[in-house]
Amino acid sequence: MEHVEGIVIREQRRHYYVAAGNRVVDCAVSSKLRKQLQYPEAAPGSRRKRVQAVRRTRVVDPVAIGDRVRIDTGEGNTGLIREILPRRNKISRRASGTSRKEQILAANIDRLMPVFSVAEPPPDWRMLDRMLAVAEWCEVPVAICFNKLDLPCPAAFETLASIYEQIGYTVVFTSIISDRGKEMFLSLLRDRISLFMGPSGVGKSSLLNWLQPGLELRTREVSETTGEGRHTTTHTELVELEAGGLVGDLPGMREFHLWDVDSEEIPGLFPEFRNLPGHCRFRNCTHVGEPGCIVKDAVDSDEVSRERYESYLHLRKNP
Ligand SMILES: Nc1nc2c(ncn2[C@@H]2O[C@H](COP(=O)(O)OP(=O)(O)OP(=O)(O)O)[C@@H](O)[C@H]2O)c(=O)[nH]1
Ligand SMILES: [Mg+2]
Ligand SMILES: [Zn+2]
CATH class of the missing domain: 3.40.50.300 (P-loop containing nucleotide triphosphate hydrolases)
Structure with a gap:
């Protein structure tokens, strides 16, 4: 047995193919690690300061392409993932279906x-x-x-x-x-x-x-x-x-819902709103119809596109 480090380059039916040096190892995740990983915390330094409540926020699959992992190699070209190294970032969406679960699409993306x-x-x-x-x-x-x-x-x-x-x-x-x-x-x-x-x-x-x-x-x-x-x-x-x-x-997607974003954070995700000079009259303006709203004014004067603004309203209603 050997301990090596690699990057998950492919995932198929709970097999993780890890590129390590000049070979690709077909890995499984130990059930112990899988349990641990299904209860995530916010990455340090990320926008998400709040540590997620463990209750009910489950990850569909805790290992994603782009993850850097430590593995134990076994017979033939197989191995076991022992540890996931800290992520720089991860791209997640809300898993399709009704349950509130996170689906990590990839990690450590540039x-x-x-x-x-x-x-x-x-x-x-x-x-x-x-x-x-x-x-x-x-x-x-x-x-x-x-x-x-x-x-x-x-x-x-x-x-x-x-x-x-x-x-x-x-x-x-x-x-x-x-x-x-x-x-x-x-x-x-x-x-x-x-x-x-x-x-x-x-x-x-x-x-x-x-x-x-x-x-x-x-x-x-x-x-x-x-x-x-x-x-x-x-x-x-x-x-x-x-x-x-x-x-x-990635396989084509039919829908893409935000994962774990609060509605107050959504305006900050539109750079053209963020970059407008000045401030709305109300500090906690939601830009949906308050008086003295610079975002709404910018839409009316065509500085901010109406389509993007409509998208913003949609996202607030249905993140
Ligand atoms: N006319 C035209 N057809 C294209 C072009 N690029 C791809 N296609 C065609 O679009 C079809 C779908 O291409 P795919 O590459 O399978 O699409 P995909 O996004 O990978 O689809 P999924 O794997 O289902 O997510 C194929 O018939 C391609 O030949 C292009 O630049 N012009
Ligand atoms: Mg394809
Ligand atoms: Zn406003």
Whole structure:
């Protein structure tokens, strides 16, 4: 038996594939560690100062891609995860279904990349805004990718996309058909750990195959009857690019709900609100209709986009 340190690069049905040196070890998590990990505390130094109450806040799966772990290696190429090293950050959402559980999508991420297509399926702006809010919450840098630029765009697309550039987000426009945006994309991914996130069928796996010929991740046509993708990628994986960098390709998601964010914190997750000069009349203004609200004024004078403001109202009602 040997003790080594590595990084979880792939997860499939409770098997964790840990890259350690130049090999990949197929690991399980000891049941003792699993129990311990299901009751998390806020990471020190994170925005979340409050330590979570242990009661009922459970994690669906306590080990995520990007986690740095200590393992004991065993027979063949198998091992047991003994310890998870402290995380720099983690990207979580509320697990789908009714129970309040946290789903950790990835840990120790350098950049979150929401990926949407301009058509087939058309962009889900609300989901994008949720993802951006999560990135702000986790204090992870973001770059947005709009893919399938070879297809006809909806009329409002350019105007809406430019809102994000004006806010200050990096945006990359790509097409694997017309070979657009590759250089910028590769430079964004180089030498760091990035995480692709987006609905099914927008082309997350296709983008990786395009950036790295020979990778051959499974991709599939968007269903013709519904225009929705069909969840071709079914497990999470960090792919190493020859150009440098690791990229997480997650299965497509239908919904993305914030995990453990209080409604008073939501205004702080919209940088264009945060950066407005001046103050609202009321110190605890919720920006939903109080008099003397600088956010509402900025929306009325088109300094802040109405769509983003609507997203904000949505998030408050249904985080
Ligand atoms: N026209 C066009 N089609 C694209 C482009 N990129 C990907 N596609 C197509 O979109 C479909 C879905 O691509 P995938 O890569 O499987 O999508 P995904 O986001 O990984 O989907 P899930 O794994 O289900 O989350 C495939 O038929 C791709 O060929 C593009 O730039 N232009
Ligand atoms: Mg995929
Ligand atoms: Zn206000």
